[in-house]
Amino acid sequence: MSAAKSKIQEQPSSKFQMKQISEYFGKSVFGPKAMAEYVSKEAIKAVNESRNTGKPMDRKMADQIAEGMKNWAIEKGATHYTHWFQPLRGSTAEKHDAFFDPTGIDSGIEVFNGKALVQQEPDASSFPNGGIRNTFEARGYSAWDPSSPAFIMEKASGKTLCIPTIFVAYTGEALDYKAPLIKSTNFLVKNTVEVCKYFDANVNNAKVSLGIEQEYFLVDEELYHQRPDLVFAGRTLVGNMPAKGQQLEDHYFGSIPERVYNYMTDFEKEALKLGIPLKTRHNEVAPGQYECAPMFEEADIAIDHNSLLMDVMQSVATRHKLKVLWHEKPFKGVNGSGKHNNWSIITDTGINLLSPGHSPQDNLQFLTFFINTIKAVHDHADLMRASIATAANDHRLGANEAPPAIMSVFIGSTLSDVLNQFEQSKPAKSKSSKASEKKISVYRIPEILLDNTDRNRTSPFAFTGNKFEFRAVGSSDHCANAIIVLNTVVAEQLAKFKKDVDALIKKKVNKLLAIEQVLIGYVKASKKIIFEGNGYGEEWVKEAAKRGLSNIKTTPYALDAYNTKHTKDLFVNNSIFTKKELEARTEIKFENYLLKIQIEGRILGELVKNYIVPSAVEYQKKLIDTIEGLVRIGQTKAQNKHLYELAREISKEINDIWENNNKMVEERKKANNLDHADKKAKAYCDKVKPYFDKIRESADKLEELIDNDAWKLPKYRDLLFLK
Numbered sequence: 001m002s003a004a005k006s007k008i009q010e011q012p013s014s015k016f017q018m019k020q021i022s023e024y025f026g027k028s029v030f031g032p033k034a035m036a037e038y039v040s041k042e043a044i045k046a047v048n049e050s051r052n053t054g055k056p057m058d059r060k061m062a063d064q065i066a067e068g069m070k071n072w073a074i075e076k077g078a079t080h081y082t083h084w085f086q087p088l089r090g091s092t093a094e095k096h097d098a099f100f101d102p103t104g105i106d107s108g109i110e111v112f113n114g115k116a117l118v119q120q121e122p123d124a125s126s127f128p129n130g131g132i133r134n135t136f137e138a139r140g141y142s143a144w145d146p147s148s149p150a151f152i153m154e155k156a157s158g159k160t161l162c163i164p165t166i167f168v169a170y171t172g173e174a175l176d177y178k179a180p181l182i183k184s185t186n187f188l189v190k191n192t193v194e195v196c197k198y199f200d201a202n203v204n205n206a207k208v209s210l211g212i213e214q215e216y217f218l219v220d221e222e223l224y225h226q227r228p229d230l231v232f233a234g235r236t237l238v239g240n241m242p243a244k245g246q247q248l249e250d251h252y253f254g255s256i257p258e259r260v261y262n263y264m265t266d267f268e269k270e271a272l273k274l275g276i277p278l279k280t281r282h283n284e285v286a287p288g289q290y291e292c293a294p295m296f297e298e299a300d301i302a303i304d305h306n307s308l309l310m311d312v313m314q315s316v317a318t319r320h321k322l323k324v325l326w327h328e329k330p331f332k333g334v335n336g337s338g339k340h341n342n343w344s345i346i347t348d349t350g351i352n353l354l355s356p357g358h359s360p361q362d363n364l365q366f367l368t369f370f371i372n373t374i375k376a377v378h379d380h381a382d383l384m385r386a387s388i389a390t391a392a393n394d395h396r397l398g399a400n401e402a403p404p405a406i407m408s409v410f411i412g413s414t415l416s417d418v419l420n421q422f423e424q425s426k427p428a429k430s431k432s433s434k435a436s437e438k439k440i441s442v443y444r445i446p447e448i449l450l451d452n453t454d455r456n457r458t459s460p461f462a463f464t465g466n467k468f469e470f471r472a473v474g475s476s477d478h479c480a481n482a483i484i485v486l487n488t489v490v491a492e493q494l495a496k497f498k499k500d501v502d503a504l505i506k507k508k509v510n511k512l513l514a515i516e517q518v519l520i521g522y523v524k525a526s527k528k529i530i531f532e533g534n535g536y537g538e539e540w541v542k543e544a545a546k547r548g549l550s551n552i553k554t555t556p557y558a559l560d561a562y563n564t565k566h567t568k569d570l571f572v573n574n575s576i577f578t579k580k581e582l583e584a585r586t587e588i589k590f591e592n593y594l595l596k597i598q599i600e601g602r603i604l605g606e607l608v609k610n611y612i613v614p615s616a617v618e619y620q621k622k623l624i625d626t627i628e629g630l631v632r633i634g635q636t637k638a639q640n641k642h643l644y645e646l647a648r649e650i651s652k653e654i655n656d657i658w659e660n661n662n663k664m665v666e667e668r669k670k671a672n673n674l675d676h677a678d679k680k681a682k683a684y685c686d687k688v689k690p691y692f693d694k695i696r697e698s699a700d701k702l703e704e705l706i707d708n709d710a711w712k713l714p715k716y717r718d719l720l721f722l723k
Contacts, residue, residue, distance in 0.1 A: 028076070029275040030069055030150040038068030051147045052205070054186065059118070062144075066117035069150055070099060073161035078152050081112060083142035084162040086177045088588050090478050092307050093167075096160055117163065118144045140175060142167050145182070148304050151274050155315070164304055173581045177480035178300070183576050184487035185299055191494040192345055192353070192369075198501070198515060199365040205348040208487060209467070210299040212306045215284055215291045215337035215475050216313070217325035218260060220722060223714040224323040229607060233600045234327035234392070234476070237692065238607060238699040241333035242717035245287065252285045259320065259722055260290065267316040268292075274312065276305045286334035288720040296342065299487075303479045306339070322722075326476035329395035331716060332696075336396035337475035341482060344467035345369065355466040356415065364515060367422065368497070371519050371526075373468060374409050376493035377461055378526035380485070380570070381407040382550050382561040384461070385472075387485035389558035389589070391596040393474035397460075397553070405558075406544045406551045407472075408531040410459035416532060423523045425516075458535030488576050497522075555593045556681040562586040563678075590677035597684040601668055604695055608661045611712045616654050616702045619710040623647045650705055657698035664691035 026033070035044050046061040073081065082094040099112055119141055148164035167176035174180055189206045196203035224230050229237040246252075256264065264281050271278050277295040284291045294305065310326065317324050329336040344354045353369040377384055384407050397405045411419070460472035473482045497518060504514035528547040533540060544551060552558040561567055563586060571577040577585070627643050637644060671683035703711060 024269065025272045025277075026275045028152040028154065028273040030072055031275060034072050035065075035068065038072045039065055043068070047146050057118075057146065059115075062115075062118050066112055069117065069161065069163075070112040073150075073152060073159075074099060076152050076159065078159040078161045080158070081116070081161040081163065083144070083165040085142050085165045085167040086304075086307055086478065086480070087167055087175060088177065088585065089592075090476065092311060094160075094162065140167060140169050145178065145300075147182075147298075148301055149275065151308075153274075153311075154270075173578060173584070177303070177478050177484075180484050180576050180581075181300060181303065181480045181487075184484045184491070187574055187576065188345070188487040188491040188494075191491045191498070192347075195368060195372075195494050195498055196347060196353075196365070198368075198511065200347075200349060200351075203347045203349055203351075206353075207346055207348075208299040208483075209296045209344045209346050209352075210302040210479075210483065211294065211296040211342040211467075212302055212479055213280075213291060213293040213338075213340040213342070214306065214309065215289065215339065217286070217288050217327075217330050217337065218263070218290060218317070218322050218722060219288065219325060219719050221318070221321045221323045223718055226714050227719070228611075229600075229603050230323075230325070230330070232603050233596075234325060235330040235395070236332065236716070236719075237600060237604045238612065238696050238703070238713070239332065239716050239719075240700045240703050241331075242715070242720070245716075245720075246285055246334050249285065251283050251287045251289070254283045256281070256283060256290075257722060259322075263317060263320040263322055264290070264292070266319065267313050270312050270316055271309055274305075274308060276309050276312075278309075284335065284337070286331070286720075288331075288722065289335065289337065296344075299343070299483055303483065306479055328390070328392040328474040328476060331720065333716075334720070338396070338471060339473045339475045339477060339479060341470040341473050341479055341486075342464070342467045343470060343483070343486060352466050354463075354468065364512065367418075367519060368515060369494075370411075370415070370463070371419070371522050372493045372497050373490050374411070374529065375522040375526045376486075376489040377407065377409055378529040379493070380489040380566075381529060382552065382558070382564075383485055383489065383567055383570075384482075385550065385552055386558045386561040387482045388460075388470075388472045388474060388477065389552075389555040390474055390477055391555055391593045391600075392476055393472075394553070394555050396474060397472065404458070404460065404535050404540070404551070405553050406535070406540070406549055407460055407529065408535065408544070408549065409529050410462040410532060411530060412463060413532065415463065416530065419523050419527070419530075422516075423520055423527075425520065459531070460535070484576065488570060488574060492570060492574060554685050556590065556678065556685045559586060559589050559593070559678070559681075562589070587677050590681040594671070594677065594681040594684045597681075597689055598668065598672075600692065601664055601684075601688055604692060605661055605665065607713070608657055608695065608699070612657065612699050612702060613654055615706055615710050615712045616650050619706045620647055620650045620654075622707070622710075623650070646705065650702065653698045653702050653705070657695055657702070660691050660694045660698070664688060664695065667691065 032044075035047070043061050043064040046057050047065065049055055050057045070081075079100070080096040080098050082096045084092060084094050087093050097116070142165040145164050145166055150161060150163045153160050153162050164178075166174065166179040166182070168174050168179060185208050188208060192206045193203055196206070219230070227236065229235065268278050268281070277297065278292055279295050280291070280293040282291055283289070292309075294302070294309075296302070297305065310324075314324050326337070328338070344352055346352050351365075353365065354373075356366045356370070357363045385405060460470070462469045462471060470482055470486060473479060500518045501511075501514045504517060505511055509517070529549065531540065531544075541551060562582065568579065568582060571582050572579050623643060623646060627640055627647065630640055630643075631637075667683075667687040671680050671688055674680045674683055703715070708715075
């Protein structure tokens with residue numbers, strides 16, 4: 001054996017490791033490679049046709065695919081299969097069935113046919129349904145989505161074949177995120193192709209491209225289980241920041257701690273096996289906060305993969321005695337976490353419709369899709385805000401790194417200049433047309449090419465070079481909420497654009513001139529939503545009010561946008577939701593908010609009675625014993641003034657915290673007696689939630705006053721800095 005080979009075996013090189021990674025990428029996915037081995041060419045053709053055209057698959061072909069999928073899964077070690085779907089609760093769902101079907105006491109057969117592949121019947125009554133299903137009406141259907149490949153989920157004790165599906169009620173209404181997501185994507189693709197025909201007759205299809213950046217916190221599992229608020233609410237309801245938090249910004253992009261690094265490489269390997277194309281990992285701004293991001297994929301699959309990734313990350317964390325926190329604001333005083341959705345549209349001819357090229361002012365096709373997207377966000381700003389509204393995200397929007405609750409669009413100085421000149425029907429300045437070729441020169445350093453926009457991390461919806469980044473989406477939220485709305489509003493806007501242009505063409509206006517005239521009108525009508533400055537500043541709040549832009553800070557009031565006639569017409573007329581589906585989903589969102597706040601209130605009450613006040617009383621007793629001992633040896637009250645003051649201060653905070661907790665309980669009772677979910681949600685928001693801050697203020701003061709050994713909850717300094 002050569003020295004070189006020996007060295008590789010003893011210490012694998014990067015090249016060798018890359019070979020290993022490439023070998024296990026997609027290893028657990030029934031993708032094209034596996035299908036070519038286990039399924040006939042005719043069946044593969046049927047799958048591809050179903051994916052590309054939406055045409056239902058013949059049951060005979062489904063039988064062939066099921067047989068091949070079963071054989072592949074069993075050879076991989078799977079013993080069960082499940083329809084993997086995404087009900088309206090934020091997490092995934094699965095019901096496992098064995099491939100083995102007993103036929104006698106000592107015999108059996110392996111069963112899995114086209115019927116089992118295409119359709120199953122999980123109970124629909126116990127999932128969130130907004131009143132669509134009664135408890136006694138249980139039937140629902142999960143139906144195979146051929147566009148998303150099946151995969152094998154491996155846990156310590158076994159392997160299960162997971163088949164991505166949609167989930168609908170017996171009555172036909174969608175009870176999941178995926179069915180309306182598919183409808184919204186198809187709606188957008190249809191209208192995109194029709195508009196593209198103005199510029200290129202060869203465009204016959206398109207895809208929505210999506211890249212999802214996932215932020216998260218990691219805490220030690222043992223400490224996590226000592227915090228009831230983290231376990232049941234996902235965030236700390238009490239707690240003070242340590243002396244050193246994120247103020248030095250030394251955690252951001254810093255060296256990844258070894259324990260975290262080991263965890264990251266472990267979950268990345270599992271994710272890659274499942275075909276999730278993870279690309280990036282790094283420390284985020286807050287201590288204990290991290291981020292991972294995949295390469296871009298078709299939106300439907302990207303959202304499937306994000307849900308699957310969250311499952312994988314939490315499962316792998318257990319191996320490392322860690323816990324992943326998805327909550328948007330698990331710790332007061334440091335940055336919250338988002339899930340940035342990078343969105344664009346790509347034609348079947350390979351053109352990214354949001355790529356401006358070297359001369360955006362000369363690229364009318366780019367300007368068409370760019371301006372129509374801005375117009376769509378402008379016209380549906382309140383609905384865009386509602387699409388990212390959750391109890392958890394209310395803590396994040398407008399705080400630290402997160403964008404504000406005001407919907408605005410950032411496009412950068414170059415494209416702002418292009419639109420200004422376009423609006424005035426003048427050629428853009430030469431400096432703008434060459435913006436993408438500008439360079440920064442530094443001695444000894446290769447030339448740095450500038451993008452056509454800077455990045456504005458304070459914007460909720462920012463153009464970032466060749467895509468829009470919907471930054472306001474929360475880290476724990478299901479991306480389909482936002483993307484269904486974004487797809488639908490842009491699709492409707494494109495349909496309106498085509499109607500407006502065709503009307504001018506019928507009046508004998510030149511096609512390109514008609515396009516320009518319509519776009520100029522859109523720029524004038526929607527430019528108030530474009531904002532290039534600091535979204536964190538109070539100045540922007542004042543400026544936005546002058547512009548007439550909404551600043552809806554809390555979820556129950558943001559969700560009202562789903563109940564407007566404007567929104568109902570948008571979704572119902574375009575067959576994204578039925579009226580009943582939309583009303584049910586809105587009801588679920590209100591219910592989810594009030595239940596989250598209700599749970600937090602109960603946990604906070606538990607912390608007060610079982611942790612905080614007992615800690616304070618225990619320490620206060622020690623103080624009193626100390627004071628009495630000092631008195632017995634002749635010390636005067638004046639000589640022990642500070643001890644007396646400390647004991648009194650503890651008493652004050654105990655009284656305040658107990659009184660506010662009682663008031664909070666009374667407000668909860670009143671809210672629970674209201675008759676509709678939206679009224680209850682608003683009561684919890686306006687009447688119950690304000691007591692959280694009052695109770696926390698006293699609790700955090702007690703944490704400062706009380707001996708560390710007497711305090712019964714792990715503190716921020718323990719939670720945020722992993723050991």
